[in-house]
Amino acid sequence: MSDWITITIDGKEVKAKQGELLTEAAARAGIHIPVFCSHPKLDPLGACRMCLVETEGRRGKMLVTACTTPVNDGAVFYYDSPRAKDARAGTMELILANHPLDCPICDKGGECDLQDQAMEHGTGHSHYWEEKRHKEKNYPLSDLIMLDQERCVTCWRCIRYLEQWEDKPQLGLFNRGSATVIDKFPDAELDAYTSGSIVDICPVGALTNRLSRFRYRPWRLEHTDSICTHCGMGCNLRIDTRDFRVRRNVARTNMAVNDEWICDKGRFANGFAFSEQRLIQPLARIDGELQPVSWSEALDRVVAGLKDVVARHGAASVGGIGSAKLSNEANYLLGKFMRGLVGTNNVDFREGSALKAERRGIPSLKAAREADLIVLMGVDPSEEMPVLANFLKRAVKRGGAPVIIVHSRRIELTKYDGVFFNPAPGEESPLFDALTKASLQARNEASPDWLAEVEVDEETRKAAALLAKAEKPFIIYGTDYAWGYGSASIVQALTNWIVAAGHGDRLGFLHSQANAVGAADMGLMPDLLPGQRPLTDAAARAQLEALWQTELSAQAGLGYSGMIASALGRIKALYIMGADPVGEKPGYQKELSSLDFLVVQDLFLTETAKLADVVLPAASYVESAGTFTSTERRVQKAPQAAKAVGDSLPDWTILMHIARRYAPEKADAWRTPSVEAIFAEITQAAPQYAGFTWENLGDSGRQWAWDALPAPREIVAYQASEPAPIDKTFNMRLVTGSLLWDDGNVFAATERMASLGRKGVWLHPADAEALGVFEGDAIAVRSREASLELPLYISPRIRPGTVFVPFSLKDAPVGELFDEYGPRTTVAVYRA
Amino acid sequence: MSGLKELVQGAEFIAKSMGVTLKTLVTEAPNTVQYPEEPVAMYPRFRGLHELRRYEDGMERCIGCSLCEAACPTGAIYVLAAENDPSNPVSPGERHAEVYEVNLMRCIFCGDCMRACPTEAIVLGHNFELAQYDRVDLILDKEALLNPPTPNVIIRPDA
Numbered sequence: 001m002s003d004w005i006t007i008t009i010d011g012k013e014v015k016a017k018q019g020e021l022l023t024e025a026a027a028r029a030g031i032h033i034p035v036f037c038s039h040p041k042l043d044p045l046g047a048c049r050m051c052l053v054e055t056e057g058r059r060g061k062m063l064v065t066a067c068t069t070p071v072n073d074g075a076v077f078y079y080d081s082p083r084a085k086d087a088r089a090g091t092m093e094l095i096l097a098n099h100p101l102d103c104p105i106c107d108k109g110g111e112c113d114l115q116d117q118a119m120e121h122g123t124g125h126s127h128y129w130e131e132k133r134h135k136e137k138n139y140p141l142s143d144l145i146m147l148d149q150e151r152c153v154t155c156w157r158c159i160r161y162l163e164q165w166e167d168k169p170q171l172g173l174f175n176r177g178s179a180t181v182i183d184k185f186p187d188a189e190l191d192a193y194t195s196g197s198i199v200d201i202c203p204v205g206a207l208t209n210r211l212s213r214f215r216y217r218p219w220r221l222e223h224t225d226s227i228c229t230h231c232g233m234g235c236n237l238r239i240d241t242r243d244f245r246v247r248r249n250v251a252r253t254n255m256a257v258n259d260e261w262i263c264d265k266g267r268f269a270n271g272f273a274f275s276e277q278r279l280i281q282p283l284a285r286i287d288g289e290l291q292p293v294s295w296s297e298a299l300d301r302v303v304a305g306l307k308d309v310v311a312r313h314g315a316a317s318v319g320g321i322g323s324a325k326l327s328n329e330a331n332y333l334l335g336k337f338m339r340g341l342v343g344t345n346n347v348d349f350r351e352g353s354a355l356k357a358e359r360r361g362i363p364s365l366k367a368a369r370e371a372d373l374i375v376l377m378g379v380d381p382s383e384e385m386p387v388l389a390n391f392l393k394r395a396v397k398r399g400g401a402p403v404i405i406v407h408s409r410r411i412e413l414t415k416y417d418g419v420f421f422n423p424a425p426g427e428e429s430p431l432f433d434a435l436t437k438a439s440l441q442a443r444n445e446a447s448p449d450w451l452a453e454v455e456v457d458e459e460t461r462k463a464a465a466l467l468a469k470a471e472k473p474f475i476i477y478g479t480d481y482a483w484g485y486g487s488a489s490i491v492q493a494l495t496n497w498i499v500a501a502g503h504g505d506r507l508g509f510l511h512s513q514a515n516a517v518g519a520a521d522m523g524l525m526p527d528l529l530p531g532q533r534p535l536t537d538a539a540a541r542a543q544l545e546a547l548w549q550t551e552l553s554a555q556a557g558l559g560y561s562g563m564i565a566s567a568l569g570r571i572k573a574l575y576i577m578g579a580d581p582v583g584e585k586p587g588y589q590k591e592l593s594s595l596d597f598l599v600v601q602d603l604f605l606t607e608t609a610k611l612a613d614v615v616l617p618a619a620s621y622v623e624s625a626g627t628f629t630s631t632e633r634r635v636q637k638a639p640q641a642a643k644a645v646g647d648s649l650p651d652w653t654i655l656m657h658i659a660r661r662y663a664p665e666k667a668d669a670w671r672t673p674s675v676e677a678i679f680a681e682i683t684q685a686a687p688q689y690a691g692f693t694w695e696n697l698g699d700s701g702r703q704w705a706w707d708a709l710p711a712p713r714e715i716v717a718y719q720a721s722e723p724a725p726i727d728k729t730f731n732m733r734l735v736t737g738s739l740l741w742d743d744g745n746v747f748a749a750t751e752r753m754a755s756l757g758r759k760g761v762w763l764h765p766a767d768a769e770a771l772g773v774f775e776g777d778a779i780a781v782r783s784r785e786a787s788l789e790l791p792l793y794i795s796p797r798i799r800p801g802t803v804f805v806p807f808s809l810k811d812a813p814v815g816e817l818f819d820e821y822g823p824r825t826t827v828a829v830y831r832a
Numbered sequence: 833m834s835g836l837k838e839l840v841q842g843a844e845f846i847a848k849s850m851g852v853t854l855k856t857l858v859t860e861a862p863n864t865v866q867y868p869e870e871p872v873a874m875y876p877r878f879r880g881l882h883e884l885r886r887y888e889d890g891m892e893r894c895i896g897c898s899l900c901e902a903a904c905p906t907g908a909i910y911v912l913a914a915e916n917d918p919s920n921p922v923s924p925g926e927r928h929a930e931v932y933e934v935n936l937m938r939c940i941f942c943g944d945c946m947r948a949c950p951t952e953a954i955v956l957g958h959n960f961e962l963a964q965y966d967r968v969d970l971i972l973d974k975e976a977l978l979n980p981p982t983p984n985v986i987i988r989p990d991a
Contacts, residue, residue, distance in 0.1 A: 104897030104950045105927040214913040214927050217898045
């Protein structure tokens with residue numbers, strides 16, 4: 001680089017970059033200036049005065065704060081001079097003057113900047129003998145975070161994090177002088193979804209993790225570098241264990257993925273690894289009851305049951321359902337077992353063939369941070385991926401990127417400048433048609449005939465102009481538009497718009513599940529083979545036949561809902577791994593209980609598992625090793641961090657055992673000794689993974705290429721789906737979507753988080769007034785299929801005429817309401 | 833020197849030394865302790881069996897800080913802390929030890945735990961009768977530590 005300059009620290013010449021802060025320049029030279037308030041990811045402030053150094057100014061030597069001083073060529077600093085040392089010791093004494101020194105009961109003790117720096121820079125004695133100031137101790141800021149005001153050194157890191165990354169100023173400083181305290185603003189909650197990050201960056205023990213409070217001492221923890229599997233972002237985290245049990249999760253830096261932040265779900269919701277509800281031994285249905293059996297008996301029953309069904313009804317009567325929450329290895333082996341040994345192509349997962357989604361996910365998370373325009377369609381990053389939402393907020397606030405949002409709710413990011421479209425469910429595709437036309441006009445291109453009658457208004461023109469101007473827009477759509485009735489036409493319409501705007505190759509889909517891309521890569525879809533190659537690709541089949549030493553059928557299988565629906569017909573046996581169809585739609589109970597044979601492999605005795613003939617206890621991802629492929633196609637490894645609960649086994653081990661018993665003559669092909677070896681086989685089966693090895697995935701994972709699969713290039717005419725009919729009774733449109741705090745099986749296992757979030761139905765104030773209902777009232781939502789009863793929340797974020805029911809609510813599965821219009825049905829809403 | 837003279841001299845020495853013995857036998861009490869019938873007095877700083885002390889109001893002194901565990905050179909101590917239930921606290925303050933175990937098979941009675949303890953909760957008492965028939969009984973749990981067979985050693989009164 002050309003802009004290297006030379007500065008002098010303690011008489012030593014040091015290379016530095018023009019304008020960088022003295023703390024950074026010194027750190028490069030191996031001088032670690034002590035800091036509390038300064039943090040590389042936050043704007044400099046100079047609040048704590050711990051970093052005082054001497055510099056040569058125009059009026060002689062003077063003390064400056066190193067963390068706010070940019071360096072210039074030829075600048076001279078003294079870090080080790082008596083005056084600088086004395087100043088830092090004095091600052092330390094003042095900081096400690098009111099510090100309670102309750103290190104023995106402080107969770108930060110052992111990894112505390114204040115402890116370390118007091119030892120290094122303090123004098124070891126104090127001039128003060130008066131009683132210390134007393135402030136609030138043991139003061140819960142939220143259900144997740146505990147504040148101890150006495151320990152606080154008022155460095156403002158938490159305040160600045162919430163302002164600069166979350167854009168939610170929820171903490172402030174109150175009072176003055178030594179009485180200064182951190183607190184919430186009156187009548188305000190600390191409910192930012194990444195609030196746990198302030199625990200990580202707090203340099204002292206003022207902010208601590210309430211869920212893991214007092215359950216660990218830092219020096220006794222074993223660290224495992226892993227990832228989070230609550231959503232598709234693939235944030236890197238460190239799982240800290242003791243006695244082979246998970247004690248806490250902390251963020252791990254990966255600049256390409258999560259920077260150094262994780263959301264509160266990733267940090268706190270780790271209870272599934274040690275929940276009392278976990279299955280600890282195999283169960284089998286004996287005399288109509290699920291009873292504990294040994295592993296070998298359970299495996300024998302699975303094999304006998306599957307073989308029996310295959311013998312009586314043929315291989316096509318068997319189906320396998322995997323999960324986008326499970327590792328590549330588990331999903332790969334399930335596909336290999338079903339296709340290779342059983343001989344059926346009935347394999348899928350919930351977000352598999354049912355999702356009309358860009359299978360490549362999003363171009364990259366880095367693109368989100370560098371975007372000059374953000375386009376969100378049917379996706380709410382604030383609820384689905386809070387860390388990504390923070391990146392987008394930074395792009396807006398620091399990069400000046402406008403935001404174009406198309407969503408059925410007024411989501412949080414609509415507070416930023418840009419254009420917001422709020423189409424009712426069923427009216428999305430006409431809007432996208434208008435946007436397509438506007439974008440073609442903006443680029444002076446001719447519209448196809450079928451767009452001739454579409455009208456372009458002011459707002460669409462504005463959005464098209466923004467998109468035409470943008471050079472590196474970040475364009476994503478989400479599950480809301482890609483799933484269920486009508487999604488094919490919506491996705492085609494929105495793809496047309498982005499192609500029309502000339503950004504077809506930037507259009508990404510935000511997969512909300514940890515391994516949705518990976519499960520498709522593993523070929524766990526009825527029409528896709530590993531490597532996302534079509535089943536009809538004869539060369540791909542031949543390659544896999546050679547690798548698996550078996551024969552593969554080219555007949556496409558049934559998808560997720562197809563398999564379940566056919567349980568009343570030609571499907572006689574299902575192997576369900578990590579999925580809970582009944583929990584999501586209790587009506588599926590009818591289909592699944594009519595099966596001849598049902599195997600469920602899961603962490604918990606789910607509603608589906610209660611119907612099973614054999615239930616196999618699986619180890620969670622924390623207790624077994626595996627790789628996951630995030631929504632930006634980043635393959636990352638999650639090594640085993642904790643001991644498996646009870647007799648549970650990793651998914652891949654269970655599948656290996658079953659395969660060896662199912663086909664003893666081919667047992668040699670199913671003796672892969674480890675996850676590393678299975679991953680090596682995957683790299684042969686999936687061309688995108690070629691060149692990856694368990695070792696070279698390293699700490700930060702590796703991405704497969706964005707252009708490994710083709711991008712949409714053409715505007716395609718399509719048949720728009722009719723919206724569900726509105727009549728006198730069913731006069732409201734249903735809107736569904738994911739909220740961060742739901743009651744999903746894995747999340748609900750962290751029982752102390754159950755009270756978080758607002759779980760109920762949501763209405764616009766005008767609709768609530770028309771119905772004469774108030775916040776908190778019990779509200780019934782009735783569709784042509786079923787009825788749910790939930791408490792009411794009123795919010796102007798909801799579109800008038802719609803009712804929002806989130807996914808995965810306890811005892812109120814929204815899937816129950818779906819009729820032939822799926823999640824876009826119409827419902828009646830009334831006081832229960 | 834004749835043999836006779838040696839004989840007389842020898843008898844004289846024996847008589848003299850036996851005189852000391854006889855005199856002490858009458859004038860001083862015996863030093864032998866009739867253990868185990870009689871208790872053995874230990875020096876105040878003797879380091880025997882571990883005890884967890886309480887405050888005078890019955891609250892446990894231990895706050896579960898695990899510094900004893902950190903100081904222990906043999907890894908003989910295991911502590912798992914927990915939050916106090918404010919309505920039914922085990923110790924003063926926010927934190928207490930939910931699990932506290934001392935493994936006597938590992939302990940070398942160095943007393944480092946006692947020295948590390950910020951609340952003088954863990955002390956090494958004067959009980960040296962450690963033999964057990966079962967190895968499991970050599971792991972002391974909190975119950976055993978809080979209720980030692982001999983009364984707690986008071987190092988100094990509560991502040």
